[in-house]
Amino acid sequence: MMTALDTSIPDQDLATGPTRCRHCGDACRSGAVTSPSGVFCCAGCESVYLLLHAHGLADYYRCEIAPGVSQRQTAGAPDQRFAALDDEAVASRFVTRFGNDLSRVTFSIPALHCASCLWLLERIWRVESGVTRSEAHLLHRSVTVEFKPSRTGPRRIAERLAALGYEPVIDAEALATPVPRVRRRLYLRLGVAGFAFGNVMLFSIPRYANGAPLEPFFQAMFDALNVLFALPVLLFSAADYFRGAWRSARTRTITLDAPIAIGLAALFGRSLFEIVTRTGEGFLDSFTGLVFFLLIGKLFQQKAFDRLAFDRTARSFLPLSVVVERGPDAVLTPIDRLRAGDVVVLRHNEVVPADGVLLDEDGAIDFAFVTGEQAAVQRHRGDIVIAGGRVVGRTLRLSLARPVSHSALARLWTHPVFAAPKRVWLDDVLAHFGRWFTVAALMLAAGGAMWWWPDARRAVEVATAVLIIACPCAFTLAAPLTLGTAMGALGRAGIFLKSPAVALDLSRVTAVAFDKTGTLTTSGRETSVRFHGRTGDEARLIGRLAAQSSHPVSRAIAGAISGGDGIDDVIEVAGLGLRGTVDGRAVVLGSAAFIGAVTAHHVPAIAGVTWAAIDGDLPQPIEATTPERPGAAAAATAVARDHETWLLSGDDAAAERRWSAVFGERMRFRQSPEDKLDAIREWQARGHRVLMVGDGLNDAGALAAADVGIAVSDSTACLVPACDAIIAGDRLPQLDAVLAYARRARTVIVLCFAVSIVYNVGGLALALTGRLTPLATAILMPVSSLTIVGLSAGLMRRGPRLEPRP
Amino acid sequence: MSVIALLIGAGGLVAAGFLFAFAWAVSAGQFDDTTSPPVRMLFDDDHSEDANVQPRL
Numbered sequence: 001m002m003t004a005l006d007t008s009i010p011d012q013d014l015a016t017g018p019t020r021c022r023h024c025g026d027a028c029r030s031g032a033v034t035s036p037s038g039v040f041c042c043a044g045c046e047s048v049y050l051l052l053h054a055h056g057l058a059d060y061y062r063c064e065i066a067p068g069v070s071q072r073q074t075a076g077a078p079d080q081r082f083a084a085l086d087d088e089a090v091a092s093r094f095v096t097r098f099g100n101d102l103s104r105v106t107f108s109i110p111a112l113h114c115a116s117c118l119w120l121l122e123r124i125w126r127v128e129s130g131v132t133r134s135e136a137h138l139l140h141r142s143v144t145v146e147f148k149p150s151r152t153g154p155r156r157i158a159e160r161l162a163a164l165g166y167e168p169v170i171d172a173e174a175l176a177t178p179v180p181r182v183r184r185r186l187y188l189r190l191g192v193a194g195f196a197f198g199n200v201m202l203f204s205i206p207r208y209a210n211g212a213p214l215e216p217f218f219q220a221m222f223d224a225l226n227v228l229f230a231l232p233v234l235l236f237s238a239a240d241y242f243r244g245a246w247r248s249a250r251t252r253t254i255t256l257d258a259p260i261a262i263g264l265a266a267l268f269g270r271s272l273f274e275i276v277t278r279t280g281e282g283f284l285d286s287f288t289g290l291v292f293f294l295l296i297g298k299l300f301q302q303k304a305f306d307r308l309a310f311d312r313t314a315r316s317f318l319p320l321s322v323v324v325e326r327g328p329d330a331v332l333t334p335i336d337r338l339r340a341g342d343v344v345v346l347r348h349n350e351v352v353p354a355d356g357v358l359l360d361e362d363g364a365i366d367f368a369f370v371t372g373e374q375a376a377v378q379r380h381r382g383d384i385v386i387a388g389g390r391v392v393g394r395t396l397r398l399s400l401a402r403p404v405s406h407s408a409l410a411r412l413w414t415h416p417v418f419a420a421p422k423r424v425w426l427d428d429v430l431a432h433f434g435r436w437f438t439v440a441a442l443m444l445a446a447g448g449a450m451w452w453w454p455d456a457r458r459a460v461e462v463a464t465a466v467l468i469i470a471c472p473c474a475f476t477l478a479a480p481l482t483l484g485t486a487m488g489a490l491g492r493a494g495i496f497l498k499s500p501a502v503a504l505d506l507s508r509v510t511a512v513a514f515d516k517t518g519t520l521t522t523s524g525r526e527t528s529v530r531f532h533g534r535t536g537d538e539a540r541l542i543g544r545l546a547a548q549s550s551h552p553v554s555r556a557i558a559g560a561i562s563g564g565d566g567i568d569d570v571i572e573v574a575g576l577g578l579r580g581t582v583d584g585r586a587v588v589l590g591s592a593a594f595i596g597a598v599t600a601h602h603v604p605a606i607a608g609v610t611w612a613a614i615d616g617d618l619p620q621p622i623e624a625t626t627p628e629r630p631g632a633a634a635a636a637t638a639v640a641r642d643h644e645t646w647l648l649s650g651d652d653a654a655a656e657r658r659w660s661a662v663f664g665e666r667m668r669f670r671q672s673p674e675d676k677l678d679a680i681r682e683w684q685a686r687g688h689r690v691l692m693v694g695d696g697l698n699d700a701g702a703l704a705a706a707d708v709g710i711a712v713s714d715s716t717a718c719l720v721p722a723c724d725a726i727i728a729g730d731r732l733p734q735l736d737a738v739l740a741y742a743r744r745a746r747t748v749i750v751l752c753f754a755v756s757i758v759y760n761v762g763g764l765a766l767a768l769t770g771r772l773t774p775l776a777t778a779i780l781m782p783v784s785s786l787t788i789v790g791l792s793a794g795l796m797r798r799g800p801r802l803e804p805r806p
Numbered sequence: 807m808s809v810i811a812l813l814i815g816a817g818g819l820v821a822a823g824f825l826f827a828f829a830w831a832v833s834a835g836q837f838d839d840t841t842s843p844p845v846r847m848l849f850d851d852d853h854s855e856d857a858n859v860q861p862r863l
Contacts (some may be wrong), residue, residue: 115845122846138841187832195825199818221811225818 023049023165025066034081041070047394055127056629060120063269066398067116069165069780081161082170083332084321085155088239088367090334092561094170095154100416101133107161107168112141128152143168156634170320190295190779193237197288204285208775213281220653223275226284234268240298256476260294262441264472272465278507285469286777290473293785301480302501322346322353323398335404340516342400354407356398357382363396367413380786422704423726425508426479427500441470448768458770467768468777474756474788478749480506481792486745493802494708494731495738502724506742508689511638513680513702515694516649516659519712520632522729525644528627529557532618536611540610542622545570545580554578554589554609556624577610588613596617631733636662646686648676648702677701693727693735735803741802746797752788759784 011633021028022038023045033040037053040046048068049554052060060067084090096106111128112121121143130151145157158168189303203222207213231422241264264287271282324333325343333354338344343359346352352365362380367389379385385398387407393420445466449459484501497503514520531539547558548570570580572604577590580599588598589612592605599613606621613619628708639645640662647659647667659667668679676694680702683690692699692706695713703723714730725734761778765770831837 010845118842118845119849135844137839138845169827184832184835184837187837188829189826191828195821199821215807217808218810221814225814671836 004032021045021068021070023066023068024070025068026070029639030407030728036270044165045070048163048641051163053787057120057123060116064114067114068708069111069113076354078442081319082158082285084170084319084334085153087321087332087334090320091154091756097149101148101150103149104144105157106142106144107158107166107170108140108142109136109166110141110577111166112136112138112143116445117166118640120164121161121544124157124160124164124495127164128157131157131410138797142314146747147774165235184711186295186299189237189240190292190299192630193233193288193292193295195267196237197292198665199229200285200288204281204669204774205275209779219281223281226273226282227275230268230271230284231287233288233291234264234410237295238264241294242516242701244540254438255429256430256437256472257432257469258434259438259472260476262438262467266464266467267471268353270461270468281774282656282775284772286468286774286781289782290471293473293782297477300484301316301495303484310465319351319353320555323351325336330520332653338400338403340400340402343781344398344400345395346391346398347395348391348393348406348598350391351789352385354400354404355384355402356388358385359399360394363394364392365396366392366603422707423501424501424505426483426504430474430479437470437472441467444470444513444764444768447537451768452554462768462770464771465770469767469772469780470760470764472756472760473781474759475753477785477788478752478756478792481789482748482796484753486741489796489802490741492693492804494728496726498724501741503626505689505724505747506691507740507746508740509691509708509745511644511646511683511688512636512693513646513648513676513683513706514636515676515692515699515702516647519699519732520659528625530624531623538614541582541585541587541614544582544588545578548572548580549578557589585615588619589622629729629732633659633662635733635735640737641736642739643691644683646679646683648679648694650676650690654678673699673701680705691739693732730795737802741744748792751795752791755791759787766769 008567019039021041023040026041031044033046035046037046037049040049045068052058074110086092088272093108095103097103109117109121111117118136118138122134124134124143124145125131128147131145131147134143134145143161147153147157151167158170161168176291181338203226206222207219208745214222221231241257244255245261248255248258267283267287267290271284271287274282319335321332321334321344322338323330324338325331326344330345333342338354344353344356357553358379358381360381362378363379365379365385367386377389384401430602445463448466450460452458452462452628453762480500483503486503487500490503518643518647531542534542540753543558544567546554548554548567549558552746566583568581570578572578572592573590577588577594577598579586579588579590587596590598590601590610595613596602599616601612601613601619603619603621608623608625610624611619611624612622636645645663645666647663648671649667649669650671650673651669656667656669666677671679676692676699680690680692684705684707689707689752691708691710692702693710693712694703699709703711708725709723710725710727712729713726727738759780763784
């Protein structure tokens, strides 16, 4: 499944502040479009707006204010990106045929986030004839479209969705969301347990109220009915606990399932014995109630997993298919069928699927995905280009050296760090606790029985009473309730956890490592350019020359300038610089070495600085920097108060001075993905529990190796590598508050544990003295569980709060 | 008093009926998605006459 985050509407009121895009509500900056319909942040948003109006779908803008998703990032996506859906084999992963000329296709739509989205996506039939029906799913962010294959197809539908601003995820990993069968079964189990609990309680109360056995006829009938109701609870509702206990006994790893199963078995066994031998009324009300409460805790635990499922592998970064030259034809081929020796054709913005050799003279490739370095790299004929690079500018032809599964990108994923599932502290604690608890309960039961021996009846009663009261129901409720609440609150604040247990791991972090590019700074696309010592006119001359190059720095310098009028004699030395005449003036632009060679002026080589000379004057620097994420430095400083913080950057040390104020000496530059991973391992070896905050594929190893990996994500459709949590880019300043909140959740759990121990000790005192009556159990069991629920909910509501996202 | 036995039997049947209704609802998928339907029901009916009307400001 695809990972997705809302693009937030910035916090200023829509009425004040900068002009907001009519479609997506983003602030309109450079590249904004003003048309009779309103102001849009980009041409993409305007075209979606016009398309909706043309099809009578303007109500989209009435459900919510500016509900759209900004189209700025999608501009320049390859036109052919959905062509793979024409291939039967590929399409069959998304499409099912269910009738005569009727098919169903399910797409994952990360941008799906609000009522307006739902409204629009269920009206696709207005836009695409041949669509009969569509149903959107807010929780799973997916849409299922039913269509007539004779009139339309999955590719056209995908293109339509993309045109409406809801780009479906068609990558090698994207799959339709399966129906949650586990969840349905849990609901059924809960329903049966609740039904039995209510009825058994009803038949038990007369006996309690009477203070003595009822008339024999009624007592026998009620007892029989109780057993009848309790049986499905034992066999169906509580089956998972017995299965879990059996599994843990076989693998000798005791979990909390073991004492629960023992307690449940003791409860039911003793009740049945008492009822059959007519020696008592049994504990069946407590038994059914206990299962009911346990299952509520389990439902809570599962609900928390609803929001996101985000396991990514290398393949989800790759396209579904690429164009392969076979003789004179260009054939679209799924990447699984690529072989060494195939010649693939990659257009601007397409991702290299497997390692290959460049066949063209030269070309620019952006490896930001793999290495984290911002600048595109020039490659020449015969150079190896590794998978994961993104083609910039000219279309390139590559002869593949290996199939996809053997490429460098896939190899990173075969690193053992991705193979072993991460250790979750909660599991360790529960396993440890479960073992201790089971042993203690069994020993206490045996001790109690020995004490009352040779009164065999009393001995058995005491032993079963101990096992019943030791059943750790309150314990099993404390963690899922508290962590589930924490996960929900964090989600509303823009931090999405992979599982509730991550909150507990976050609370134990002692060292925090930050990636630089994309994490502390914004991603490379928003490079800002500063001209030094140039007038506006001169800067424009340089910009017009820069527009002739496809190098990313040149593109940043050119900004919105395009076109080649008045420019002559352009000579570009790829990767170094270019020269030419602009309106009759000689302009030279490039690196220090290039300037030195062309103008004979010697200028220092400074990272992040490009030089330009006009008509042979003294070269002046142009600074191209990616802006710092607002509040990022402050966030790192705040975290540094309680944690050891490090900077791990794939870039060169150009930014060293800027960040030394925050990190001091604790900075490492030019780190490869493996270096980052090793650095994390090194700190762990020193006894640290490390939190890695990063983005992009180059951090994937470090994110997986760290005790907790948080990926920073800016856009809705962003791909996030293997990580435990995702934080929205604008929420990074909240990081310290997040850690404080996680620590608080841990305190609450510890408190709940303490309280339930008090209950258990009290209950054990009753059990060991042989005074644990069915009535006492029927009161003690729900009261202790409810205390834990109340305590967890009450304490989590107080204390430090997380600001929810606007 | 033995009429109570009859009443209990009848009550149990009614309760079992509801349990089966619940089981049917779960297996029919009514609990699969609890976020979209409450949003969907708030939509107005389509104003299809709006089609092809020029965007207004």
